[in-house]
Amino acid sequence: MMKLRQTPLSIAAGPIWLEALLAHSPDAAGLILIAQNSVGNHRESREAHFAKRLQEAGFATLIFDLLTHYEETRDPDTRYNSPLLGQRINALFEWLRHQPPLVALPVGLVASSTGSAAAVRALSKEPMAVDALVLRGGRPGLAGISPLRQIVCPTRFVVGEKDSGLPAVRQAFDLLTCTKDWRTIAGTDEHFREPGALDDAATKAADWFHAHLFRQPAAADAGKAEPG
Numbered sequence: 001m002m003k004l005r006q007t008p009l010s011i012a013a014g015p016i017w018l019e020a021l022l023a024h025s026p027d028a029a030g031l032i033l034i035a036q037n038s039v040g041n042h043r044e045s046r047e048a049h050f051a052k053r054l055q056e057a058g059f060a061t062l063i064f065d066l067l068t069h070y071e072e073t074r075d076p077d078t079r080y081n082s083p084l085l086g087q088r089i090n091a092l093f094e095w096l097r098h099q100p101p102l103v104a105l106p107v108g109l110v111a112s113s114t115g116s117a118a119a120v121r122a123l124s125k126e127p128m129a130v131d132a133l134v135l136r137g138g139r140p141g142l143a144g145i146s147p148l149r150q151i152v153c154p155t156r157f158v159v160g161e162k163d164s165g166l167p168a169v170r171q172a173f174d175l176l177t178c179t180k181d182w183r184t185i186a187g188t189d190e191h192f193r194e195p196g197a198l199d200d201a202a203t204k205a206a207d208w209f210h211a212h213l214f215r216q217p218a219a220a221d222a223g224k225a226e227p228g
Contacts (some may be wrong), residue, residue: 053202083187086121117142
């Protein structure tokens, strides 16, 4: 397994700062951005567990919060504001373009819950910002028809068999015109809380990224400065 350097980060997104944790190694096969719908706890959260499985598959990871601490505790409606959260993902893309150690890596994005709609909105504005996308259930349909049709990167949906919103998720999937794939995990809902379900989802994500992320030849020598 790669030896990863863990770096806590604060990334500007308009008037707020997104807290994040980068796990990076120069020999990573790619960088996977993981949108987290909660705040903090980047080393022990469910997204941290998901990230660890991707790291074991050879990828660097960047877990980033879509919300601030204030929003999570005092303004819970923010988590349903997919246009705003999409702008924050676009701000992350902009930050990434200015990080010499990371800029040569192929990039994947994972989102879930309302973050799925935010990811779709962000990529409708910057279709080439990532090389592959995995939506772990969620509510991508909240992004709207036009943004879904503007996605160009290969996209895999990983869904729980018992997800109560599955018909709406399938409708969003059917609107995609890009290379796309649908994978169902038996015996679980949209939260993937059953034993092994989240690991299964991570494996399906890693397989998709291995198939669609291609490292640039010069990436191994891309910059020695630390991200910040």
